Amino acid sequence: MKRMSxxxxxxxxxxxxxxxxxxALRQALELWYAQRxxxxxxxxxxxxxxxxxxxADATLRGISLxxxxxxxxxxxxxxxxxxxxxxxxxxARSVAEWxxxxxxxxxxxx
Numbered sequence: 643m644k645r646m647s648x649x650x651x652x653x654x655x656x657x658x659x660x661x662x663x664x665x666a667l668r669q670a671l672e673l674w675y676a677q678r679x680x681x682x683x684x685x686x687x688x689x690x691x692x693x694x695x696x697x698a699d700a701t702l703r704g705i706s707l708x709x710x711x712x713x714x715x716x717x718x719x720x721x722x723x724x725x726x727x728x729x730x731x732x733x734a735r736s737v738a739e740w741x742x743x744x745x746x747x748x749x750x751x752x
Contacts, residue, residue, distance in 0.1 A: 650691070661690040671697065 660667050661684055675682040683689040
């Protein structure tokens with residue numbers, strides 16, 4: 643763990659204070675931790691700030707993962723489009739070659 647000095651906005655300071663008392667916000671934070679099988683330490687301002695940072699970190703990492711999956715899907719779909727285009731071109735070329743071979747074998751001109 644690393645000690646850091648940070649200045650917070652009035653809104654965050656108010657939230658830290660609200661987490662110190664029984665409130666819906668505190669219940670939400672406790673629920674978030676419970677879903678992960680943990681019990682938060684909310685005994686001091688520093689502990690409440692750390693708890694808020696835990697939530698922010700997990701949330702940002704989740705969003706980052708979703709963005710990564712979206713990028714991967716976009717790339718994959720782009721690759722699939724390129725492969726379909728190449729397949730269509732090969733198929734068209736093959737059909738043209740077969741048609742020319744068939745025409746040559748029967749003496750027809752197309």
